[in-house]
Amino acid sequence: MTEPVRVHLRVPGTAPMPELMALLRDIEAAGFDGAGILDSQMISRDTFVVLGQAAGQTSRMSLFPAVTNPFTRHASVLAGAIQTVEEMAPGRVKFVIGTGYTSASTIGRKPATLAEMRACIGEVKTLLAGGAVDWGGGARTELAFSSKRPIPILMAASGPRAIELAGEVADGALLLVGFNRGIVERALGHLERGARRAGRRLEDLEIVWAVRTGTAATLAEARRLARPTAVHWGILRWGGQWLEPAGLRLPPLEIPDAVRQIYPDLSHAQDWDAAIRATSFVPDDVVAQLCDAMGLIGTPEHCADRIAEMTTLGVRNLYLMPFQTFVGPEQEVRAFRDVVFPRLRAAGLR
Amino acid sequence: MTAARFGIVLLPESLAGWGALCREAEDSGFDLLGVADSQSVFREMYVALTLAALNTSRVRLGPLVTNPLTRHLVVTASAVSSVDELSGGRAILGLGSGDSAISTIGAPPATLAGLEDAVVTLGRLTGGEPIDRQGRRWQVHRSARRVPVYLAAEGPRTLELAGRVADGVIAGMGLTPDVIRLSLEAIERGARASGRTLADLDVWWFAKTNVADTRREAIAPITMALAASANHAFRFTLEGKGVPPDLHERVRCLQREYDAHHHEIAGAGNAGLTDRWGLTEFLVDRFAIAGTPDDCAAQIRRAMGAGARQFISTGFVPDPRGFMRRFMGEVAKLSS
Numbered sequence: 001m002t003e004p005v006r007v008h009l010r011v012p013g014t015a016p017m018p019e020l021m022a023l024l025r026d027i028e029a030a031g032f033d034g035a036g037i038l039d040s041q042m043i044s045r046d047t048f049v050v051l052g053q054a055a056g057q058t059s060r061m062s063l064f065p066a067v068t069n070p071f072t073r074h075a076s077v078l079a080g081a082i083q084t085v086e087e088m089a090p091g092r093v094k095f096v097i098g099t100g101y102t103s104a105s106t107i108g109r110k111p112a113t114l115a116e117m118r119a120c121i122g123e124v125k126t127l128l129a130g131g132a133v134d135w136g137g138g139a140r141t142e143l144a145f146s147s148k149r150p151i152p153i154l155m156a157a158s159g160p161r162a163i164e165l166a167g168e169v170a171d172g173a174l175l176l177v178g179f180n181r182g183i184v185e186r187a188l189g190h191l192e193r194g195a196r197r198a199g200r201r202l203e204d205l206e207i208v209w210a211v212r213t214g215t216a217a218t219l220a221e222a223r224r225l226a227r228p229t230a231v232h233w234g235i236l237r238w239g240g241q242w243l244e245p246a247g248l249r250l251p252p253l254e255i256p257d258a259v260r261q262i263y264p265d266l267s268h269a270q271d272w273d274a275a276i277r278a279t280s281f282v283p284d285d286v287v288a289q290l291c292d293a294m295g296l297i298g299t300p301e302h303c304a305d306r307i308a309e310m311t312t313l314g315v316r317n318l319y320l321m322p323f324q325t326f327v328g329p330e331q332e333v334r335a336f337r338d339v340v341f342p343r344l345r346a347a348g349l350r
Numbered sequence: 351m352t353a354a355r356f357g358i359v360l361l362p363e364s365l366a367g368w369g370a371l372c373r374e375a376e377d378s379g380f381d382l383l384g385v386a387d388s389q390s391v392f393r394e395m396y397v398a399l400t401l402a403a404l405n406t407s408r409v410r411l412g413p414l415v416t417n418p419l420t421r422h423l424v425v426t427a428s429a430v431s432s433v434d435e436l437s438g439g440r441a442i443l444g445l446g447s448g449d450s451a452i453s454t455i456g457a458p459p460a461t462l463a464g465l466e467d468a469v470v471t472l473g474r475l476t477g478g479e480p481i482d483r484q485g486r487r488w489q490v491h492r493s494a495r496r497v498p499v500y501l502a503a504e505g506p507r508t509l510e511l512a513g514r515v516a517d518g519v520i521a522g523m524g525l526t527p528d529v530i531r532l533s534l535e536a537i538e539r540g541a542r543a544s545g546r547t548l549a550d551l552d553v554w555w556f557a558k559t560n561v562a563d564t565r566r567e568a569i570a571p572i573t574m575a576l577a578a579s580a581n582h583a584f585r586f587t588l589e590g591k592g593v594p595p596d597l598h599e600r601v602r603c604l605q606r607e608y609d610a611h612h613h614e615i616a617g618a619g620n621a622g623l624t625d626r627w628g629l630t631e632f633l634v635d636r637f638a639i640a641g642t643p644d645d646c647a648a649q650i651r652r653a654m655g656a657g658a659r660q661f662i663s664t665g666f667v668p669d670p671r672g673f674m675r676r677f678m679g680e681v682a683k684l685s686s
Contacts, residue, residue, distance in 0.1 A: 017432075042488070043491060044491070046430075046433075048397055049399075049400045050438055051431070052396070063682065072421065072424070072425045073422070074455060075422040076390050077389045080392075081397065082364070082399045083394075084365065084394035085397060105486070108483065108484030113653065127390075135454075135455040137457070138456060139457075141611060184546065
C-alpha cells in the first residue's frame with residue numbers, strides 16, 4: 001500500500017465549549033488525523049484554552065493552532081504555550097504559524113512581514129529545542145520547561161515568497177494556494193527553492209495542503225454555498241498569482257462595494273446568505289471554475305475522487321477548511337466519515 | 351470585625367496533578383485562585399486556568415497577574431472570557447505592569463498610562479463592548495459578561511490609579527499597619543476621583559506566606575519569594591514606600607543581583623539574597639504572613655487592625671497541598 005492520505009480538519013472556536021469538545025471527539029472518532037483550532041481573537045475562543053481542553057478530550061489525533069501569528073503574542077509566550085499543550089498531548093502537537101489574516105485585519109494591523117516570520121520561527125524553534133534566545137536589553141532566556149521532544153513548526157504560506165521562506169526556515173509548510181495540478185506543481189517549485197537555500201530537499205519537509213472544502217448533496221448546491229469563499233479567494237485575493245498556474249482565465253469583473261462591507265470579510269462572513277447574495281456579480285460558470293481550482297467542493301463522492309486524483313502528484317496530507325467560520329464543520333465530519341474515508345480506504349489510500 | 355477571607359496564587363511549574371491541586375485549593379476554603387503568568391518559567395497560564403476552571407466549581411479564578419505587553423489586549427480579553435465561559439462566570443483578571451514575564455524578554459514594564467488604558471480596555475472588551483482603535487472596531491463578539499479587572503499595585507501612584515479605574519486591587523506595598531494605611535489612603539484618593547468610595551473596590555492584600563512548626567522553618571523556604579517582593583515592589587523607586595533610609599542601598603544591591611529567570615523558584619539563586627543583604631527580617635515583617643500558626647494569625651490580626659480584610663497567600667512552597675491544608679485549617683481559624 002502507498003503512503004496513506006492524512007486528513008486534518010479546521011475547527012473554529014465559535015461554538016460554546018461543551019459543543020466544541022463534543023465536536024472534537026466526533027472528529028477523532030470519524031477518523032480524522034488531526035484538528036486545527038482557529039486563532040483569531042475577536043471571532044474565536046482562545047486557541048490555547050481550546051487546545052488545552054482538547055488535549056484531554058482526544059487521545060490519538062494531532063492538535064495545532066490554525067493558524068497563529070507572530071504579533072498577537074510574544075514569541076516566548078507562543079513557545080511556552082505550545083510546549084504546555086504538547087506536555088498534555090505528547091507527540092500529538094504541531095505549531096502552525098502564518099502572517100496573520102483575520103487576527104491582523106480585525107485589530108487594524110498589517111499581516112506580519114516575512115522578516116518577522118523568519119525571526120519568530122527562529123526564536124520559537126530555539127526555545128522549543130532548549131536553547132536560549134537573546135531578546136536584546138541584556139535579556140537572554142531559555143524556556144525553563146522545554147521537553148526537547150520535537151514539535152514540528154509549520155509555516156502557513158500562500159504567496160511565492162512566503163512559500164520559499166517556509167521551505168527555508170520551517171519544518172514544513174501549510175500551503176493555502178489552491179488544489180489543482182498546475183497550482184500544486186507551482187507551489188512545490190517555490191517550496192523546493194526555499195528548501196534548497198537551507199541545503200534541504202522537499203522530502204525533508206512536512207507538506208500540508210490547506211483545502212477549502214464544502215460538501216452538499218449536489219455539485220451545483222455545493223458550488224452555490226461556496227460562492228463567498230470562491231469569490232473572496234479567486235477574485236479579491238488571488239489576483240493573477242495563482243490563476244495562471246491554475247489554468248484559469250476570468251472575464252473582467254467589476255467588484256461592487258457591497259462585497260467589501262461584509263464582516264469581517266467575505267470568506268469569514270457571519271451572515272453567509274448575505275455573503276452569497278453579495279457575490280451575484282460573478283456568473284455561475286466562473287464560480288464553478290474557481291471551485292474546481294481551489295478546493296474540494298461538491299458531493300462527498302466528488303471530493304473523494306479529487307483527493308485520489310491529487311495523490312498522483314504526491315499530495316498526502318490535507319487540512320480541510322470548511323467555508324463557514326460561524327457554522328461548525330459537522331456536515332464535513334459526516335461526509336468524510338461516511339463516504340470519503342471509506343472510498344479512500346477502498347482505493348488503498350487510507 | 352468581619353472575618354478574614356483568603357485567596358491563593360499557585361505557580362504552574364508542572365501540570366501533572368495541577369487540576370487536583372486547584373480542587374484542593376477550593377476545598378480548603380480559598381475564595382480566590384490566581385495563576386501566575388511568566389511564560390519562560392511556568393506553563394502557559396491560560397492552559398493552567400482552563401484546567402483550574404474544569405476542576406473547580408465555586409472559587410473565583412484568573413491570572414494573578416498578567417501584563418498588557420506579552421499578549422495583545424484583545425487576545426487577553428478573548429482568553430480570559432474563554433476561561434469565564436468555561437468556569438460559569440467565575441473569572442477575574444489580575445493585571446500588573448509586568449515582572450519576570452517582561453524582564454526575561456528585555457522589555458520595559460508598562461507605564462501608568464499603559465496600565466490605565468489596559469484596565470479600561472480589558473473591562474470593556476470582556477463586556478462585549480466595541481472599541482474603535484487603529485482604524486478598526488475591536489470587539490470580542492461572544493463575550494457575555496464583563497470580567498472584573500484587578501490592578502496589582504506596589505506604590506501610591508498605582509494604588510491611586512487602581513482606586514480610580516479598576517474593579518479591585520491587589521495591594522502589594524506591604525502588610526505593616528503604616529503601609530496598609532498609606533495604601534488605603536492612596537486607593538481611596540483614586541476612588542473619590544471617579545466618584546466612588548473605598549467600599550466600591552474589592553481590595554486584596556498580597557502576602558508571601560508559609561506555615562511551619564517554627565518560625566525559622568516557615569521562613570527558610572520562602573526567602574526567594576521575599577527577594578522577589580523586594581525586587582518588584584521597589585523597582586521604580588523607594589521613595590514614598592515607607593522603607594527606612596538605612597535599608598535603601600541594601601535593597602538596591604539585592605535588586606542588582608536578582609535573577610528573573612529563577613523567579614519564585616524555591617531553592618534557586620534568589621533564595622540567598624535576603625540573608626546576604628541583611629533584609630530577611632525587614633522583608634518578613636513587611637511582606638509575609640509566615641511562621642507558626644500563632645505567628646501567622648498575629649500578623650493577620652495586626653493587618654486587619656489597620657484595615658485589611660482579604661489576603662492573597664502564595665503557594666510558593668515545596669508542598670503547596672500541605673501548606674493549603676494547614677493555612678486554612680489552623681491559621682484562618684485562629685485569625686478570625
